[in-house]
Amino acid sequence: MKYLIVGLGNIGEEYTNTRHNIGFVILDALAKESKITFHSDRYASVSEFKYKGRTLILIKPSTYMNLSGKAVKYWMQKENIPIEQTLVIVDDVALPLGVLRLKGQGSDGGHNGLINIIESLQTIEFPRLRVGIGNNYAKGFQVDYVLGKWTRDEEKGLIQKIPVAVEVIKSFAAIGIERTMNFFNTK
Secondary structure, three states, X not given: OEEEEEEOOOOOHHHOOEHHHHHHHHHHHHXXXXXXXXXXXXXXXXXXXXXXXXXXXXXXXXXXXXXXXXXXXXXXXXXXXXXHHEEEEEEEOOOOOOOEEEEOOOOOOOOHHHHHHHHHHOOOOOOEEEEEOOOOOOOOOHHHHHOOEOOHHHHHHHHOOHHHHHHHHHHHHHHOHHHHHHHHOOO
């Protein structure tokens, strides 16, 4: 069984350690733990590993956030992975910093990456791991906030949640979304 794990973010040094790139950070942590590296491929940096008899294909889209759907759709088709075995990791200003929520479907919540994925796949019914980045910004400054660098205090709070997000991903592949949601969404 194959699983596509998509970490959303933007490529380029100027976006490193920004709130919008939490998907990249989590996939980098998973890759480090699994002793694998990413290589450039079509529309994404890609890596893969086996976990409990399943193949996890990790992608960090190189299409920039607003065109993430192009990479997701391409890799789902290329690897013949069904939508229910595709997990998108996304930052979420509607959740407090560090809160993790696994969902089987949902709206775009105004997130440009999700908007484009929904348009590309023509459905809202795909699993996503929402990672809370908080909403500590003045009205009209959301773009500056999500593209801003983590503060030292935010980093401290987030660092302890990254290993939990890695466990959510592995659990999603090993035991499915329902059991994973029951276990992790209650914490």
